[in-house]
Amino acid sequence: MLYHVRMDVRVPDDIDAAQFEALKAAEKARAQALQREGTWRHLWRIAGEYANVSIFDLPDHDALHAILSTLPLFPFMQVTVTPLARHPSAID
Ligand SMILES: O=C(O)C[C@H]1C=CC(=O)O1
Numbered sequence: 001m002l003y004h005v006r007m008d009v010r011v012p013d014d015i016d017a018a019q020f021e022a023l024k025a026a027e028k029a030r031a032q033a034l035q036r037e038g039t040w041r042h043l044w045r046i047a048g049e050y051a052n053v054s055i056f057d058l059p060d061h062d063a064l065h066a067i068l069s070t071l072p073l074f075p076f077m078q079v080t081v082t083p084l085a086r087h088p089s090a091i092d
Contacts, residue, residue, distance in 0.1 A: 026072040
């Protein structure tokens with residue numbers, strides 16, 4: 001099942017710089033591992049925002065929640081999920 005996911009990252013102004021760098025590095029490693037295994041199909045930066053639009057391929061909502069809620073930056077994200085269904089006019 002495919003999910004359109006928007007992640008808006010909002011970190012506190014007073015976050016420790018080293019802690020933030022460590023979180024970003026951990027997030028990057030996790031995101032790249034999930035892309036390599038095919039779970040995180042697309043990852044796009046929204047131009048001009050600290051936000052992304054992603055496509056995830058997972059069996060169900062519970063599996064998606066398990067992934068999203070364990071991302072290192074999850075405590076600092078607002079996440080908006082849209083489940084996708086096949087469009088009848090799609091050719092692929
Ligand atoms: O930068 C972001 O959009 C947040 C998050 C998603 C993937 C990643 O590496 O960081």
